[in-house]
Amino acid sequence: MINALANHYILPHSGKGITKAMAVDALTKSINLDSSIANVFASVAVTANPDHSAHYFDLDQVDKHGLIEHDVSLSRNDIAFGDNHSFDKSIWEKVMETYGDAAETSFELASKARYGRLMASKKAHKEAGKDFEYGIKEFILSYGESALFLGSLGSPKEGKIPLEYLRVLFQDERVPYKEGWRPSSRPITQSDISHMIFSLIAANEHKAAEAADVGLGTVHAVTSALTSILPSYCTIM
Numbered sequence: 001m002i003n004a005l006a007n008h009y010i011l012p013h014s015g016k017g018i019t020k021a022m023a024v025d026a027l028t029k030s031i032n033l034d035s036s037i038a039n040v041f042a043s044v045a046v047t048a049n050p051d052h053s054a055h056y057f058d059l060d061q062v063d064k065h066g067l068i069e070h071d072v073s074l075s076r077n078d079i080a081f082g083d084n085h086s087f088d089k090s091i092w093e094k095v096m097e098t099y100g101d102a103a104e105t106s107f108e109l110a111s112k113a114r115y116g117r118l119m120a121s122k123k124a125h126k127e128a129g130k131d132f133e134y135g136i137k138e139f140i141l142s143y144g145e146s147a148l149f150l151g152s153l154g155s156p157k158e159g160k161i162p163l164e165y166l167r168v169l170f171q172d173e174r175v176p177y178k179e180g181w182r183p184s185s186r187p188i189t190q191s192d193i194s195h196m197i198f199s200l201i202a203a204n205e206h207k208a209a210e211a212a213d214v215g216l217g218t219v220h221a222v223t224s225a226l227t228s229i230l231p232s233y234c235t236i237m
């Protein structure tokens with residue numbers, strides 16, 4: 001999304017010198033993200049700048065592994081395989097295969113696509129004898145990112161967006177304005193994001209296995225962890 005906003009000249013087109021204020025302004029005005037969430041993202045992004053006295057970030061700094069960037073991206077490869085920041089067509093197309101002939105997303109399909117990518121990434125690490133990093137933080141970010149595209153490109157409640165919008169965001173790195181998308185008429189809040197994350201988890205038929213994998217044991221433990229961690233995580237991140 002931030003690449004897209006830079007491509008639209010809403011953020012600096014060079015991708016350089018993005019201050020917290022610029023990022024918050026772009027996210028609140030362009031996609032109607034609630035300002036408190038926009039502030040969290042923007043504050044974390046600034047910490048990616050290796051110059052700790054700087055009050056801005058460059059787009060090519062936010063791929064710092066373990067900060068926001070993590071294994072199991074839908075459209076990028078994992079750091080163990082080299083390039084963790086360039087769009088990876090084969091990974092993305094594999095993710096999109098899950099949607100088959102569907103014209104729009106649903107919580108079920110988005111959840112299945114995300115889980116499929118998790119399994120593929122895990123397998124690739126195992127086969128290559130590389131360390132795979134997927135714990136509660138990655139779990140929240142991974143689900144959170146699917147929630148973000150569903151919420152910002154569609155209705156935060158329903159999880160439905162035209163697949164065309166998804167392709168435009170990821171493949172063309174722009175917002176699908178000319179395809180008909182318009183920002184949400186009300187701000188997208190943390191509670192919207194939580195609702196979408198829970199809907200995505202509920203739709204995952206392998207949620208128990210994933211809960212065990214991230215060390216929380218049960219789906220109930222995952223839900224409690226999200227309810228208690230997510231709000232504070234958003235505040236402290």
Ligand code: HEM
Nearest residue numbers: 001041042045062068069070073074075076145148149152
């Ligand atoms: C200052 C604000 C933001 C920053 C610095 C930021 C940064 C990042 C970074 C570094 C990643 C890579 C994570 C990974 O390894 O997959 C990422 C992924 C993602 N971001 Fe953002 N982001 C911001 C705001 C947003 C917003 C508002 C959206 C709303 C659509 C969004 C949607 C996504 C999605 C869908 C992914 C997953 C990409 C994938 O799996 O390939 N981001 N973001």
